[in-house]
Amino acid sequence: MQATWRLPNGQSITATVHPGQTLMEAAVAHNVPNVIGECGGSLSCATCHVVVDPAWATRAGPPSAFEDDMLDVTDADRQPTSRLSCQIKMTAALDGILLHIPG
Ligand code: FES
DSSP: OEEEEEOTTSOEEEEEOOTTOBHHHHHHHTTOTTOOOTTSSSSSSOTTEEEEOGGGHHHHOOOOHHHHHHGGGOSSOOOTTEEEGGGOBOOGGGTTEEEEOOO
């Protein structure tokens, strides 16, 4: 399965993501800039902020209540489809997902 991260400069990185792997883990493994994953996925750092492309937002689903609170403290302003990518696990339904890295 694959995911694509679009960087603020317009460049894209497409990489393999294993089923069950989080999109934060995959981004870190593939050196996607600006996805740090400082807390290791425990929902306490917000350094894994991504903006899900609107075409994929329904499939990715909404943030949990706690994730939603954390999205208020991201470095880059949150967008309507912002998510913390440590909370999105790859599934067949998300194969090909497009994520935007906030500037
Ligand atoms: S990695 Fe820390 S909140 Fe996602």
